[in-house]
Amino acid sequence: MESILSQKAYLYLQFEIGTPAEVNIRRQIRDIEEIILNSATSTVKLLFNRYPTYFRVATGSEREGFNFKESDSDFLYWWTDHKVICHPRQENLYNKETLIMMEYCDDSPGSVFLKVGKWSRWRFVRDSYVRFGKGTYMSSLKYRESTRHLVVRDSQLHGPCASGQLSSGVCYDNAHSLKCDFFPEIASSWIKHCETKGWPDSTVLQYARRTGCNFVPIGRKNSPNHDYEWRISFNLIELNCVRSMNHVQFTCYGLFKIFLNKVIKPLLDDKELLCSYFLKTIMFYMIQEKEGSFWSPENLLHCFWNCFKRLIFCVYKSNLPNFFIQENNMFQGKIFGSSREELLEKLYLLYNMGYSCLRQCIFQQKFITYPYVERNHKVECTLFTEIYHRVGFCTESAIPPYLEVYMITIKKLLERKSMTHVQLMAVRQNICTIFIHLAFLLLDYEKTSNICKSGDLLEVAVKHGFLSDNVFYGMYLCRKSRFMEALSFAKKIKNELNQSHVLYLHGFGDMREFMTYGKDKSWNTKLREVVVVDIGLSSAVCYLHELGIEKHVARVENKHFHVPPYVLTLFIIVLCNVRLGNRTGYYYTVCELKNILDKDVGRFVPIKLKNISWQILGICQQLSGDHAGAFESYKASLIYQGSCMLTRATYIRMLTVISDLQMKHTHFSSTKDQRPKNTIKKEKN
Template sequence: MAVQRISESVYVGICLKIGTQQQVTYRRDIQDIAEMLKNNEILNKQNTVMLSGSRREGFRLSGSDMDHMHCLNNHRVIWDFSQCQFYNTQEHALILCDSSESPPGFTLLWLPLERTSHGVMSACVRMNGMLYISSSKYREVTCSLVFPGSSPHGPCGSGSFGSVEYDTAHCFISDFWPPSASSWIGRCHSWPPPHVVNDIIRNGCHFVAIGHKLGNHTDNEWRISFSQAEYKLVCLMNHTQFLIYGLLKLFLKEIINEGLRDEDKLLCSYHMKTAVFWAIQQNALPHWYPQNLMVGFWVCFKLLLKWVYEGVCPNFFIPENNMFLSNIYGEAQQTLFTRLYRLYENGLALLLHSPSISSYITNVLCNPRLTICTDEHTLISEVEVDEDIFGEIYENDAISKMDLHTCEIYLHRVEQLLGLPLTQYHIVMLQKLTATILQCTAFMLHSMYTNTGSNKQLFIVDKVACRFVKLSAKFGFVSDMLYIAMYYYKSFRYRDALSVIDITKVKLAQPYLMYESYVDRERYTEAVGGQSLSTKMRQTVAQDIQLYNDIFYINEIIPEQQSSKQNNEPSLYIPPLVLLYMLEFLCSRHVDTMRAQRALDDLQALVHHDQGQLVPVELRDISWEILGICQQITGNLHAALYSYQQSLRQYPLHKIQTATRQRIQDLHL
């Protein structure tokens, strides 16, 4: 009974730490729709990009990486020549697997026709007179392809944006299931069910650029990746199984690897996932539910302990691939086993060393009659859920290429997606992406025809662009109204812009407004509690304004966009009130100078005195910059100098320092 009550208490704690079933579901759904829009075969003939790893699975643990797989669409890996018949070799470069001299789970990639792209060709080596794609050379070629300045990390290019670390792996696709993994199909009697097995097999596998450390061709071998299959299996888990997987990840991070140097961390999250997969498939626990959570954890931990003792961790898809072979053996294996066995001897008390979990165990031990409710709807309030949902939407609200043809294709794709069975999370994500596409289209149209079109053309284009930007505000956040004000300012409609600014100012001042994590929960619930996500987004949610550096929105911040773009940053992010006061100042200069001064005073008070609530700390560089620009326009050069200097002292999120220094130079003080 004590174990059951501890299980229930830890279940609650893990839900709060990792997410309820609802939270995990909408994180996946929002990512799904973003990927379905962006990975359009018309747009991305060359490349498909997929989020993978723990974030794709639905985790949002601090310190977790953003893992992306980049796959060449015009290359396909086959297992034997009979599979050539399924391809037009004019469209696809075919690569043949040669696993004859590689350990299980690894292979050489042979180019039998020696025809491929320049990038792939530059990574090729000759062996026995034949051309093979070298994994080590391919890593060198692709490491900094997506993010310049990335450094090698396993098969990936690695780096960070602010506090977020990323890994990008460049892969090849096979539409066929590996023969070496055929035994997995025969093992799937009870889990996963046949329809999932068939779906996984139909989708084949990937190859990532890393060889086996003990293989004959370490620098040239490729690892077979089952990343997409694993994602489907994780999605198939019930929530208790998913939380056990999450608990094992925390156990690894906070207990097993705590205090160890990176080179001494022999176990990784992938081993934990593998243990859960095997435990589920082998029916190690007849029932996986909250009251059994600790038993499930213990089953997986014992399996892990057995593997370390034997020095064998069988890959879930290719058991012959012993994932401990290259690093967990000899003295290192003995040391790790001793460390784990000491934890095992402590029983479930070992989790008392976990900062994330310990309090939920001691609560039960100290309060034997404590009532525990595992109903997720009582664990996290509607407001907290909404904060998380809109944060996820904002994080995934981006389009890749900036031209009218691309935007047209995106809109056509939106139309196609609307015909699918969609969840409420799919719909609200699709709404926001549609708003973004319309905004980009409007500003690109205006820029294209302002200097080149006839008056009649300009009139028609302006009418269309105006309609798009107004329509976008009906789909997006409250703060998206500022795109209308920017468009009016750009097209010299100052009074119209000020009318929109007045309306937006009222909406942004509402006591129920949700901006990032700042919201009056009681007022928010009174205003929109129980209403649809779409309604909430349009009426009560504000987010930072994203200005793509490939599109010029207003002339006054073009130098900042250019500086940011030169430093490989795709966008500027501006707090909504900072942009509102800037636009109010710029427009009022032409129609009401007293109002312009009031707007500048409001902007100055906001930037000088805000404590991170309306001007997030990470956006202070651009906020001080905008204040300086407005002060310089009025002729207050000393105040502008101070603001620019303050901008240079902030965290350089946007990398606008080149523009800032140039502005300081132009002051001639």
């Protein structure tokens, strides 16, 4: 019975966590995203010399290969021209770098003091310098304060990180660290221990020796020198350890994280006694202790239960040794006294429930109750979704000098010829996005020069991008005042978006039709012919003059916004009909758009984009003089709080409607007063 339950659990968790192919796709795309971003941003920072060049690495669940909805975006930053050394003789290995000397804390294993060697030329680094003992040291507390606003304004301190929530609703944790290129001597026994146990393998251990470690600005709790201590971080090595797990181990780790978030934390009223890092450490120890045959799909629940028992044992002992520095008890100063008793009581309660405690996971009730249903398209959907979401990282590349730097970086990557097919697809879509933005930027230059050919760039981008990228070409024709062509092209796009085999990545589409249509087609062909995504509009680019207010507000608030492609297509048709004087075509299209917004269940207009969609309907009505209808549409837009967050633009639109009505009333009154007196007398008689 346990074996059957384990197999059902394993199959169901492929939907929540992903199959091996899906996890591999996520990792490949995020790897290439990281390479491009770090190469390009470092070059731009170096050119302008405004800030030190930094290196950014994504950490946390997303980087490991998970795709949980509640996952935060975790990033680790460090400055490439600041280096921490372990011994004075290592100074000879560096030339221009700012050097910082590491000193171990005798009473806090896993923590160090950082003594200033060569002073930094950057103010925010120098602000952390303090006199401590007989020298000048870097205060972890002051460093957190001086760096927390560097990436995102108004970030709040949370542990060693600058944390907050983006306008999209995604929470983030940015840790500003300092890099050491040498593996610390205090953790040297870990390598020998791993060689004895046989996990992780030699490639990970070699990577550990080459990579070294980072120091994050946080000290041990209850330490008298808490404000001056820095924690040794092995984030990069841990990421490679997770990637060396087999898929059953990775699934067990994912189930452990789900269990923590959905079952344990609610019982503790979301008190932060346990974190996913503790679970990761337990998983590492369990993998070393258990043989490879232990980790199998039919044994998944037993694997999970062993990890859970290990967690209870560690809480009971108030001791969880760090995986790399075993003298460092991570529970010290955190799980003790009454908090330990409360946690232990809740864990025992779950333990006595047996496997049935998994039923408390909201979405895990299904795998015990319902049979597994195979979905062949799942890997393809993951591929297209990852490419779409990760291509957004190059949106700012439309602004010079980012453009040239990004293109040079991509060219170097292509010359390497070491990318996988998945990474090539991601890079190609990246180039298409850059070409689209560049084409609109070049429109202004074409008025004074015949050299620029923005249309050629856009045609290339549309030919190789998503099906919905065709909408950009329709907007381009409108910008060029080629309204007859734009109208014909927009109607063609509308028909294509209405096809039953089209797959909308926000969750709608007939999967049978999609699979039948794309049965013998490659991923590239499917992406071009049947995959539809929301249209991302950069605040730095003018796509349509009629969206000028939205662009301006987005630019001021440093945001981008998205529009459903079907709504944008109807908007283009309305614009063309208004410019061509075709009132019948305009009226029919506006009625169709209003009908979709009233009755659509999410196929053409996702709920999160209802606000911008109603706003576009209002713009259409305002253009034709229907001010009352426009005002009502803008009011409807305010009801929805979606990802666009363009409430300010909506209020401005409503003010323009009121202004237009006042001008119309004033014009009518002045016209009436200017009539001949004899006409007025006749009306009175």
